Amino acid sequence: MKLSTLVLTILLLGVLGALGLAFVHHQTRPIEEVYRTTVTDELVALHRLDKELNELVLRSRYGIDSDYDRISQIPSRIRRAMSTLLGGALRTDKIEGSNIETDLNSFRLALEAKLSAVENFKAHNAILRNSANYAPEASEALAGVARQTGDARLAEQLDRLTREILKFSVSSRTREDMQQVDELLNGIQGFVAGLPVEHRIKGLEFERHARALLKERPVTDQYVQAVLSSEVGLNLEAIQAGFHNYSLQREEQGSVFVAACVVYAGIMIMLLLFLALRVRMETDRS
Amino acid sequence: MIRIRFVAALIIGMAIGTASALEPISPLPEKIDVDADKVALGKKLFMDPRLSANGTVSCHSCHTMEQWGADGRAVSIGINGQTGRRNSPTVFNAALNFRQFWDGRAANLEEQALMPILDPVEMGFQSLDEMAAAIASDPEYKESFTQVFDGEPNPRRIADALAEFQKTLITPDSAFDQYLRGDADALTERQKTGYELFKGYGCVSCHQGQLVGGNMFQKFGALKDIQLRSGGNIGDLGRYEITGNEWDKYVFKVPSLRLVSKTAPYFHDGSAATLQDAVDVMLEFQVSRDVPTEDRDAIIDFLGTLAGTHPLNNNQD
Numbered sequence: 001m002k003l004s005t006l007v008l009t010i011l012l013l014g015v016l017g018a019l020g021l022a023f024v025h026h027q028t029r030p031i032e033e034v035y036r037t038t039v040t041d042e043l044v045a046l047h048r049l050d051k052e053l054n055e056l057v058l059r060s061r062y063g064i065d066s067d068y069d070r071i072s073q074i075p076s077r078i079r080r081a082m083s084t085l086l087g088g089a090l091r092t093d094k095i096e097g098s099n100i101e102t103d104l105n106s107f108r109l110a111l112e113a114k115l116s117a118v119e120n121f122k123a124h125n126a127i128l129r130n131s132a133n134y135a136p137e138a139s140e141a142l143a144g145v146a147r148q149t150g151d152a153r154l155a156e157q158l159d160r161l162t163r164e165i166l167k168f169s170v171s172s173r174t175r176e177d178m179q180q181v182d183e184l185l186n187g188i189q190g191f192v193a194g195l196p197v198e199h200r201i202k203g204l205e206f207e208r209h210a211r212a213l214l215k216e217r218p219v220t221d222q223y224v225q226a227v228l229s230s231e232v233g234l235n236l237e238a239i240q241a242g243f244h245n246y247s248l249q250r251e252e253q254g255s256v257f258v259a260a261c262v263v264y265a266g267i268m269i270m271l272l273l274f275l276a277l278r279v280r281m282e283t284d285r286s
Numbered sequence: 287m288i289r290i291r292f293v294a295a296l297i298i299g300m301a302i303g304t305a306s307a308l309e310p311i312s313p314l315p316e317k318i319d320v321d322a323d324k325v326a327l328g329k330k331l332f333m334d335p336r337l338s339a340n341g342t343v344s345c346h347s348c349h350t351m352e353q354w355g356a357d358g359r360a361v362s363i364g365i366n367g368q369t370g371r372r373n374s375p376t377v378f379n380a381a382l383n384f385r386q387f388w389d390g391r392a393a394n395l396e397e398q399a400l401m402p403i404l405d406p407v408e409m410g411f412q413s414l415d416e417m418a419a420a421i422a423s424d425p426e427y428k429e430s431f432t433q434v435f436d437g438e439p440n441p442r443r444i445a446d447a448l449a450e451f452q453k454t455l456i457t458p459d460s461a462f463d464q465y466l467r468g469d470a471d472a473l474t475e476r477q478k479t480g481y482e483l484f485k486g487y488g489c490v491s492c493h494q495g496q497l498v499g500g501n502m503f504q505k506f507g508a509l510k511d512i513q514l515r516s517g518g519n520i521g522d523l524g525r526y527e528i529t530g531n532e533w534d535k536y537v538f539k540v541p542s543l544r545l546v547s548k549t550a551p552y553f554h555d556g557s558a559a560t561l562q563d564a565v566d567v568m569l570e571f572q573v574s575r576d577v578p579t580e581d582r583d584a585i586i587d588f589l590g591t592l593a594g595t596h597p598l599n600n601n602q603d
């Protein structure tokens with residue numbers, strides 16, 4: 001082989017080898033430390049926000065918090081954390097081929113369902129709170145009206161209704177208990193219809209609030225349950241574990257690149273030595 | 287003696303502070319931190335009718351500074367004189383809303399800013415790129431965008447600047463906020479009574495927090511079917527048109543009451559011409575309470591104490 005051809009061949013092999021190494025490096029490079037730290041930090045932040053949301057829902061349900069400002073800020077904070085996460089090491093091109101994509105999709109679905117449950121909780125809880133505050137007071141007032149009209153039996157029924165409503169507000173009740181309250185409410189309808197107009201209006205108001213209480217308590221608690229039993233936390237743990245495994249896998253693959261570099265260097269050294277020998281031989285000949 | 291007075295003042299101050307901390311309404315912040323250059327650019331864009339396809343409608347057309355961020359109409363007039371479907375909510379304090387629009391379809395001000403631009407009734411552009419090109423054709427805008435964003439005008443940057451400007455439109459320091467901060471003389475006795483009634487009748491179940499609303503959705507007709515109300519657009523199904531969920535029929539964002547005394551008419555369709563009408567509807571359909579006229583009027587008196595300083599007067603920009 002002519003010397004010039006040999007030089008060109010070695011150059012070509014060198015360039016092709018370098019391109020091949022660049023491709024292997026791209027496919028196998030480990031995840032940068034800064035991205036790993038960002039992902040870990042954002043996942044921890046999301047976990048914390050998820051727990052905070054659970055706590056705030058309970059605080060609102062039991063009247064510890066009297067406004068929804070804090071609970072309303074959580075969704076936007078979650079979305080900001082997700083945006084950082086998905087714009088960084090968990091970008092689609094960086095995790096392609098891993099199981100993390102599946103975990104992320106599960107997380108997104110669970111999160112949207114949870115945030116929807118929170119919004120529904122807020123609306124129903126507001127109605128429940130209002131009716132739970134007013135219904136016992138209205139029932140007691142109607143009992144007073146019944147006593148004034150001399151109907152002791154009805155007054156006793158209304159007292160019982162007041163007690164049942166108060167119990168219903170604060171503790172779990174069976175279907176039978178709810179049925180009983182419903183029957184008591186039906187039982188006083190005739191009385192209310194026969195009242196003078198100013199008392200009748202109050203009677204109808206009371207009935208509306210009592211029925212709202214019966215309806216909204218289980219619905220509100222159903223949304224509380226949906227929030228608390230959401231799988232968002234589990235999904236975050238799965239993402240964390242998946243990312244950790246993926247990072248380890250990428251580190252192992254990184255060793256493939258190192259081996260390829262060593263082989264490439266060895267081959268290039270041998271080719272260059274061979275070239276040097278040929279140049280020497282040509283020089284000696286001339 | 288001085289020490290006793292100091293301790294007494296400390297205890298009273300803590301009591302007031304603690305008391306206000308337990309209230310369902312909290313004061314508005316004095317201001318939100320903003321980028322002044324971005325605000326100036328955002329303000330210019332907000333006033334610019336070139337954000338509409340035929341160059342006639344600006345954000346300010348429906349959210350005027352003079353009318354406290356609204357326009358005083360039941361529903362607004364958009365491009366080519368077309369009538370909108372919903373009442374324009376005030377942009378004042380909108381930065382603090384948990385979501386934007388009556389149906390909450392925008393998560394924040396940046397998302398909200400671009401939607402009217404594409405609405406065929408409101409500002410009429412076919413695409414955001416067309417709108418951005420209209421802005422970019424102005425050399426002054428190009429220079430401003432380079433200074434603020436180090437780049438050309440594009441939809442995202444335009445939305446960012448508009449949002450930044452709107453963050454300055456806060457109305458702090460209302461009489462009621464002063465009362466919450468401990469100034470017992472900030473309200474009259476009737477206004478204080480009105481506040482207690484506002485809580486007692488259950489209005490505060492939904493109208494709470496620093497915006498006195500603005501942080502939740504609720505069904506219009508929570509306790510009494512709104513279809514029984516005469517007047518009003520029952521064809522507007524609210525959030526149902528976004529989510530498709532049955533419960534979301536007639537569900538809307540609970541509006542802030544901070545400027546309710548300044549921004550008639552009321553509700554998503556502007557169907558309540560006066561505050562008295564609006565309060566009557568709320569008492570009947572939302573909290574289902576028959577309220578004496580003097581109580582209702584005391585509540586209205588209280589609502590007037592929620593309006594704070596106009597943004598043009600609070601040295602924000």
